[in-house]
Amino acid sequence: MTPATTTTTMKIDSKSTPLLNFCTFNARSLLDAGQLADFEDQAARINFDVIGLAEVRRRGTARLDLSSGYSLFYSGESDQSRNGVGFYMSQNWTARVLEFVPVSSRIASVLLDLDSRKTIRLVQVYAPTTAYDDDVIESFYEDLDGAIRGSSTATHTIIMGDFNAKVGQQIEEERATGQFGRGERNERGQMLVDFCEARRIVIGNTLFKKGSRRKWTWRSANGETLNEIDFVLSSHREIFTDVSVLKKFTTGSDHRLVRATITVQGSQTRWHQLARWRAPRKPVIRRLNPAIYRYAIEDFMRSNASEDNELDDQYGAIVNTIRDAAQIASEELRTATKITEETRQLLKKRQELKKTGKM
Structure with a gap:
């Protein structure tokens, strides 16, 4: 059948309307410290407000406050390290969390x-x-339906993640899809479209025209198969201003990060404050070098041993010398970075191998 040719053109005044960037990414694993540090290193390079995560693979349900100033909310299996979903956000967004609902190891929501x-x-x-x-997939969609219905208290809802479904091209008068889908639809893709059609939900990825290299979100191990299976959905079509794949976000996952830029009429000032937030600078920690300090004190004693000063003058001189000696003898205590230079070089090497197809 011939895809529908109608499309919606939205005019956005970026000067008066604040934009929010919500992302989704299948990390494949954030189980160990190295994987988490690698992810944070990549996240620091992009513009985002919240990143939704799939395959976190951490056990249980928790909020993890990281030294970077960001927080990781996650929901996983209780007895094994598989599946798992979560959210990664700054302290300012963490302070605005009204509730975190871990539905299962495959679905979680945050208000x-x-x-x-x-x-x-x-x-x-x-x-x-x-x-x-x-x-199993039917049970998943039942849980997802419950999570969406439970969000009735929210003025807007975004559903995002790895749906393991190929939506493909728009068919006739579908409202759930736009005219810019990629590839052919499979059975699981039809299930997703049917789910969206019944709930008046639109698949944001299909609303925007992109080059073929900026559409796929998953690549097979041999690099020959490229599919679009990670999506951002909403029942409010008008809030989408862009949905893009960020090809430079590389952590070793076979998925690529998808970023949806949305606009919601509201308090512009407060949102701009969120956008300008940066991780707080860590305080400088200093330590006293005892050898230098002792030498400075002894030098003072030698130089002033023969002087016959008043007691008050001697006391003032001693206080000043102790202060000056402490300043001279103090040195900055360097803290270890999240990723060592050796690890950073290994990550760079891995990215080069991926580009050449040797990995």
Whole structure:
């Protein structure tokens, strides 16, 4: 069938309307400290507000406050390190979390306060792959439906994640898709479209025209298969201003990060304050070098041993010398960076190998 040719053109005045960037990324694993540090290193290079995560692979449910000033909310299996979803955000956004709802190891949501009148609920998912039976995927969509219905208190809802489904091109009068889908639709893709159609949800990726290299979100191990299976959805089509794939976000995952830029009418000042937030600078820690300090004190004693000064003058001189000696003998205590230079070089080497197709 011929895809529909109608499309919606939205005019956005960026000067008066604040923009928010919500991302989704299948990390493949954030289980150990090295993987988490690698992810944070890449996240520091992009513009984002919240990143939804799939395959976190951490056990249980928790909020992890990191030394970088960011927080990781996650929901995983209780007894094994598989699946897992979560959210990564700054301290300012963490302070605006009204609730975090861990539905399962495949679905979690977070309700964020935007201003006194508006909230937004982000729902992050990791759908079962095609290796699972239909009853498993049906159970997943039942849980997702419950998570969406539970978000009725939010003024806006974003559903995002790895759906392991190929939506493909728009078919006739579908409202759930735009005219810029990629590839052919598979059975799981049809299930996703049917789910969205029944709930008047639109798949944001399909609304914007992009080059073929900026559409795919997953690559097979041999590099021959490129599919678009990670999506950002919402029941409010008008809030999307862009949905893009960031090809330079590389952590070793076979997925690419998807970033949705949205606009919601509200308090511009408070959102700009969020956008300008940066991780706080760590205080400088100093330590006293005892050898230098002792030498400075002894030098003072030798130079002033023969002087016959008043007691008050001697006391003042001693205080000043102790202060000056301490300043001279103090040295900055360097703290270890999140990623050592050796590790950084290994990461750079891995990225080069990926570009040449040797990895």
